[in-house]
Amino acid sequence: MIDILACPMDKHHPLELFVVTASEEPPDNVLEGALYCTECLRFYPIMEEIPIMLPDDLRNREQEIEFLARYAESLPEKITAGANPWHL
Numbered sequence: 453m454i455d456i457l458a459c460p461m462d463k464h465h466p467l468e469l470f471v472v473t474a475s476e477e478p479p480d481n482v483l484e485g486a487l488y489c490t491e492c493l494r495f496y497p498i499m500e501e502i503p504i505m506l507p508d509d510l511r512n513r514e515q516e517i518e519f520l521a522r523y524a525e526s527l528p529e530k531i532t533a534g535a536n537p538w539h540l
């Protein structure tokens with residue numbers, strides 16, 4: 453499913469996938485992670501298997517900053533320290 457997701461801001465795809473945690477059963481099901489658009493440099497969190505693909509005005513900044521802080525060790529620096537619309 454993740455293969456067909458496009459960036460809601462510019463429709464760019466495919467998006468880069470970064471896995472923080474994946475399930476063993478079924479295998480490789482992404483539980484927590486992030487999608488990254490190389491066009492506009494936005495990240496989209498995957499929380500509890502759900503990719504949160506929202507335009508900027510509908511995003512929850514507080515929740516996403518918390519998400520980035522929680523997984524700062526597991527996500528690449530281009531996301532935690534440089535992604536749009538916000539980063540750590």
Ligand SMILES: [Zn+2]
Nearest residue numbers: 459462489492
């Ligand atoms: Zn984009």
